[in-house]
Amino acid sequence: MAYWDWPGQMGVDPHRVVICVHGLSRQGRDFDVLATALSAHSRVIAVDVAGRGHSDWLADPMAYQVGTYAADLAQLVASLRAVDADLKVDWVGTSMGGLIGMVLAAQPQIGIRRLVLNDVGPVIQWEALCRIGSYLGRNPSFESEQEAANYxxxxxTGFGPHSDEQWMALCRPLLRQRDGRWWLHYDPSIAVPVRALTDNVDQAAARKSVADGEAFLWGLYDAITARTLLLRGGDSDLLTRETARSMGERGPKALCVEFTGVGHAPTLVAQDQVGCVRDFLTAA
Known part of the structure; x- marks a missing residue:
């Protein structure tokens, strides 16, 4: 598992680290802007989850599951703590990265101090899952970098408004040129577990599986004691306002901040989004 490391500017607490984990089809460089801002206060590590970016691909496509990713990230935390027994870990997780964070934050021995969940919670809307499954892993190729960025x-569109420069900065790490074409820089097989649900001819069974997963995730969420910030895109189709309200009333009773004009999910590039996360993680 590859990761990107911002060591922190001169004078920051050497025992503090913020681990940033991306969404389903993204990679660690999504956090370039946020990590640069946070490095004034702590070390920042942004991972490429297995099958994405510079990390290895898995032999078994069905291993592309949150449980696998959580085990990988737990090992990363353990390796950091083996070097620094006084390590203080904060977590920023977008979508899938937030689910991984919930799994780890529910385990006291992992020691997550503060948790930022970016547009994700225990309830994932079925329609949003189907939307993501409609394009995930299709493995298209493009004649130019600009054509790929346009795709x-x-x-x-849920990412909200970005300048052309901001958008290209988000896209370039996701693209690789090969044989005169531009390709997405992830294993197309990451889609296999998602499609096993969304393409299941027995929709009742698929929806029951999702409901069972929600009950499990609520159990994890209720076990979290870390201070928690929940970010929500005001137009999100994955995290409903009702779920966000429930997350503010139970478990760690997350502080919820909603960004208008954004769906799933805020990219943490806009200054109001960056400032919100920075203020939460650095507050006394």
Whole structure:
């Protein structure tokens, strides 16, 4: 598992680290802007989850599951803590990265101090899952980097408004040139577990599986004691306002901040989004 490391500016607490984990089809460089801002206060590590970016691909496509990713990230935390027994870990997780964070934050021995969940909670809307499954893993190729960036923009309207420069900065790490074409830089097989649900001819069984997963995730959420910040895109189709309200009333009773004009999910590039996360993680 590869990761990107911002060591922190001169004078920051050497025992503090913020671990940033991306969404389903993204990679660690999504956090370049946020990590640069946070490095004034702590070390920042942004991972490429297995099958994405510079990390290895898995032999078994069905291993592309939150449980696998959580085990990988737990090992990363353990390796950091083996070097620094006084390590203080904060977590920023977008979508899938937030689910991984919930799994780890529910385990006291992992020691997550503060948790930021970016547009995700225990309840994932079925329609949003189907939307994501409609493009995930299709493995298209493009004649140019700009054509690829335009495609990514077309399937990512929920990210909200970005300048052309901001958008290209988000896209470039996701693209690789090969044989005169531009390709997405992830294993197309990450879609296999998602499609096992969304393409299941027995929709009742698929929806029951999702409901069972929600009950499990609520159990994890209720076990979290870390101070928690929940970010929500005001137009999100994955995290409803009702679920966000429930997350503010139970478990760690997350502080919820909603961003208008954004769906799933805030990219943590806009200054109001960056400032919100920075203020939460650095507050006394």
């Amino acid at each position: 990514l923009r077309s399937i990512s």
